[in-house]
Amino acid sequence: xxxxxxxxxxxxxxxxxxxxxxxxxxxxxxxxxxxxxxxxxxxxxxxxxxxxxxxxxxxxxxxxxxxxxxxxxxxxxx
Amino acid sequence: xxxxxxxxxxxxxxxxxxxxxxxxxxxxxxxxxxxxxxxxxxxxxxxxxxxxxxxxxxxxxxxxxxxxxxxxxxxxxxxxxxxxxxxxxxxxxxxxxxxxxxxxxxxxxxxxxxxxxxxxxxxxxxxxxxxxxxxxxxxxxxxxxxxxxxxxxxxxxxxxxxxxxxxxxxxxxxxxxxxxxxxxxxxxxxxxxxxxxxxxxxxxxxxxxxxxxxxxxxxxxxxxxxxxxxxxxxxxxxxxxxxxxxxxxxxxxxxxxxxxxxxxxxxxxxxxxxxxxxxxxxxxxxxxxxxxxxxxxxxxxxxxxxxxxxxxxxxxxxxxxxxxxxxxxxxxxxxxxxxxxxxxxxxxxxxxxxxxxxxxxxxxxxxxxxxxxxxxxxxxxxxxxxxxxxxxxxxxxxxxxxxxxxxxxxxxxxxxxxxxxxxxxxxxxxxxxxxxxxxxxxxxxxxxxxxxxxxxxxxxxxxxxxxxxxxxxxxxxxxxxxxxxxxxxxxxxxxxxxxxxxxxxxxxxxxxxxxxxxxxxxxxxxxxxxxxxxxxxxxxxxxxxxxxxxxxxxxxxxxxxxxxxxxxxxxxxxxxxxxxxxxxxxxxxxxxxxxxxxxxxxxxxxxxxxxxxxxxxxxxxxxxxxxxxxxxxxxxxxxxxxxxxxxxxxxxxxxxxxxxxxxxxxxxxxxxxxxxxxxxxxxxxxxxxxxxxxxxxxxxxxxxxxxxxxxxxxxxxxxxxxxxxxxxxxxxxxxxxxxxxxxxxxxxxxxxxxxxxxxxxxxxxxxxxxxxxxxxxxxxxxxxxxxxxxxxxxxxxxxxxxxxxxxxxxxxxxxxxxxxxxxxxxxxxxxxxxxxxxxxxxxxxxxxxxxxxxxxxxxxxxxxxxxxxxxxxxxxxxxx
Numbered sequence: 011x012x013x014x015x016x017x018x019x020x021x022x023x024x025x026x027x028x029x030x031x032x033x034x035x036x037x038x039x040x041x042x043x044x045x046x047x048x049x050x051x052x053x054x055x056x057x058x059x060x061x062x063x064x065x066x067x068x069x070x071x072x073x074x075x076x077x078x079x080x081x082x083x084x085x086x087x088x
Numbered sequence: 089x090x091x092x093x094x095x096x097x098x099x100x101x102x103x104x105x106x107x108x109x110x111x112x113x114x115x116x117x118x119x120x121x122x123x124x125x126x127x128x129x130x131x132x133x134x135x136x137x138x139x140x141x142x143x144x145x146x147x148x149x150x151x152x153x154x155x156x157x158x159x160x161x162x163x164x165x166x167x168x169x170x171x172x173x174x175x176x177x178x179x180x181x182x183x184x185x186x187x188x189x190x191x192x193x194x195x196x197x198x199x200x201x202x203x204x205x206x207x208x209x210x211x212x213x214x215x216x217x218x219x220x221x222x223x224x225x226x227x228x229x230x231x232x233x234x235x236x237x238x239x240x241x242x243x244x245x246x247x248x249x250x251x252x253x254x255x256x257x258x259x260x261x262x263x264x265x266x267x268x269x270x271x272x273x274x275x276x277x278x279x280x281x282x283x284x285x286x287x288x289x290x291x292x293x294x295x296x297x298x299x300x301x302x303x304x305x306x307x308x309x310x311x312x313x314x315x316x317x318x319x320x321x322x323x324x325x326x327x328x329x330x331x332x333x334x335x336x337x338x339x340x341x342x343x344x345x346x347x348x349x350x351x352x353x354x355x356x357x358x359x360x361x362x363x364x365x366x367x368x369x370x371x372x373x374x375x376x377x378x379x380x381x382x383x384x385x386x387x388x389x390x391x392x393x394x395x396x397x398x399x400x401x402x403x404x405x406x407x408x409x410x411x412x413x414x415x416x417x418x419x420x421x422x423x424x425x426x427x428x429x430x431x432x433x434x435x436x437x438x439x440x441x442x443x444x445x446x447x448x449x450x451x452x453x454x455x456x457x458x459x460x461x462x463x464x465x466x467x468x469x470x471x472x473x474x475x476x477x478x479x480x481x482x483x484x485x486x487x488x489x490x491x492x493x494x495x496x497x498x499x500x501x502x503x504x505x506x507x508x509x510x511x512x513x514x515x516x517x518x519x520x521x522x523x524x525x526x527x528x529x530x531x532x533x534x535x536x537x538x539x540x541x542x543x544x545x546x547x548x549x550x551x552x553x554x555x556x557x558x559x560x561x562x563x564x565x566x567x568x569x570x571x572x573x574x575x576x577x578x579x580x581x582x583x584x585x586x587x588x589x590x591x592x593x594x595x596x597x598x599x600x601x602x603x604x605x606x607x608x609x610x611x612x613x614x615x616x617x618x619x620x621x622x623x624x625x626x627x628x629x630x631x632x633x634x635x636x637x638x639x640x641x642x643x644x645x646x647x648x649x650x651x652x653x654x655x656x657x658x659x660x661x662x663x664x665x666x667x668x669x670x671x672x673x674x675x676x677x678x679x680x681x682x683x684x685x686x687x688x689x690x691x692x693x694x695x696x697x698x699x700x701x702x703x704x705x706x707x708x709x710x711x712x713x714x715x716x717x718x719x720x721x722x723x724x725x726x727x728x729x730x731x732x733x734x735x736x737x738x739x740x741x742x743x744x745x746x747x748x749x750x751x752x753x754x755x756x757x758x759x760x761x762x763x764x765x766x767x768x769x770x771x772x773x774x775x776x777x778x779x780x781x782x783x784x785x786x787x788x789x790x791x792x793x794x795x796x797x798x799x800x801x802x803x804x805x806x807x808x809x810x811x812x813x814x815x816x817x818x819x820x821x822x823x824x825x826x827x828x829x830x831x832x833x834x835x836x837x838x839x840x841x842x843x844x845x846x847x848x849x850x851x852x853x854x855x856x857x858x859x860x861x862x863x864x865x866x867x868x869x870x871x872x873x874x875x876x877x878x879x880x881x882x883x884x885x886x887x888x889x890x891x892x893x894x895x896x897x898x899x900x901x902x903x904x905x906x907x908x909x910x911x912x913x914x915x916x917x918x919x920x921x922x923x924x925x926x927x928x929x930x931x932x933x934x935x936x937x938x939x940x941x942x943x944x945x946x947x948x949x950x951x952x953x954x955x956x957x958x959x960x961x962x963x964x965x966x967x968x
Binding site for chain 2: 034
């Protein structure tokens, strides 16, 4: 069973932490596209920097994910 | 995917879609890169391209069979080294340029995926060039080379791609269509993910690019005329032309096509060409050549000749030439279809034309230029700057190369300081969107970040103002060889002119120019200017109310600048600093204008405004310019002690209106606010006393000062909608200016204090503050109130009480103007008021419906149109 199937079986919502991602490359873009294609649970990308967000937007992937920032997490420290 | 307009197979579409997908992904990934990343990759690709310059030239020759190996190597080197030299220090990521003084910043954004068509004539060099541009600007490119040059182009792209990816560029940043076809191009040109088409090639490719509806850089054919003018350095010119026209066997579209030579040097020049290896064709040879290398049906070049050596072309035509012949020169007698060699020839055949004059030479050059070369390139050899200028004026070319080779000159960076390129923008003449040498800036979306810049403000007033009783005595300090006093008969009879005369040094010749006691007519002003000229006046004293002083201002203007067109100077303007018409500069100081006001209202003694009546045209001419401001103002209350009560009230309210309007004007500043506030305080305190006790010297003096101080404010902050209404109403019903202002004033205060239905654009204001400034006035006057709205109400009430005390009618109706009569007038009044420039500085932009409401409110009488609303915001943004 691969990771995406595990995610699907687990149900609920998946949150991916992007806070340490400065930049994505073509492989990452493909992986995200595959994730969006195959995942049956909603996926939230948290802490995505604006450069990466714009790249996802240009790739038309942004609309396939939810985005959350760390500031919105209950109890998060700024 | 895009619509299959080209009937491509599914496999081919899938292949093209794959290229686009790679490019789109690469472009998105690339958008995250920094300037440092980009510059590192650019250097790497340039070095890779440079290293393979010879290899790529070999591939190009092998595949295309066009041009010369040595020159193709040079082209590849120029396309890498010279282009790098241009781009290396240029910013292309984020902020690329800043203009701190203008509050402007330019921010670069990549375009995305570019579809690029490249030509057969300069295949590898063009690919190298475009790869560098794309990396520098973080774009991805799908290349579609000429079908007969795709292998060498693919190799060039691959070399650049591998170097780029090795140094961090995203995968798929460059791709190349293998075995490209026109249907492939059509498909890709229409693809929704292609953001820009950069088509360098033949007219078909360029036309298709522009026809796609996509943003496109289409760079097509040329037909370069060269004018060899008799003052030119002939040896240099001949070598340059041979160098250029034989460069890569003439394949650069900027190379010389028809050489136009002055008669005086024609034979010498041809001999020099012959001496250096050119073959000069005779008439018969020219005819054969024309028939062979140009398609007689289409007028297009025969492919067999393109990029071939002169000797090979000569052999193909059956011409006998020396084996080392570099260039075939064919004399022609005209331009057009009857002269096949007058078109573009991308091979070493040069047409020559003998001309008898500069005019004829220019005509022929224009003809050549228009025979397929508009917008591209032209060349002139001359040492006569005037002829170079004329040539530049009449030739339609993005590049006009002077005293240097056309082809290499147009590439830029070698013979001149133009931007290095392999893509020549041909402007609208060539059906292109630019005349530039296409460069990195054409591969960027450049965003302008424009910060709010407060307009420079000003506070301009006469440099000398003398006030208080007997201030007129200061006239003694002004030497004059000839003084003219402009006044009116009434003031003369009252003895006021004598008072002035006594204050003028005894030795000064003084003449009195008495004009009618009314707004000055143009005729009167022009006669006055003539009188000033007759007396060679060096000092003008305007003694009177606003009309007399205005007349004196215009007389001085016309006297010093007799040729000015007063009508033109009265042209409307929105911002005095950006106005269309300019007043004469530097003359105003030659004659001193001293203004002595005999009323306490207009403040004309310190303002830059003047009004006159043009009876012939039946209109008022309002002039406004700081050069009209008097040099000296004398504010001496002895001249107003005998003002009648009604005049005291009307002019006093005019003064108050000036101050209240300047106070809330969008041009108000702390400088004008201080004057406006002080004038308001003085008017509220002393106007009733001056009205009720005309003999009260202090009240007269203070009101006289108030009028001048209010004028200092409105001379710089202007007035507002109250004046626009009053001008229209007063003129229509013959009501004095001050009284007309008074009838509008309470209604306008309430109007400006409420939330505008339309705000005025006002870069100098940080918030809507009219209501708060009125509240400040109320505080200054001690009127009480706990809120802004309450204070405004108190100010409106205090103003109404003041008007009552001055016995000013409570309404327009009270003047005896019936509702019907007024109703008939209102549409016109609204139109006239809206055309009045006074409201342009009003804090609220008046809608015409609101102007109508205000007129009707004034007709009904003193109860404000609308109670002052709640404060718009807190007190922030208030100057004073």
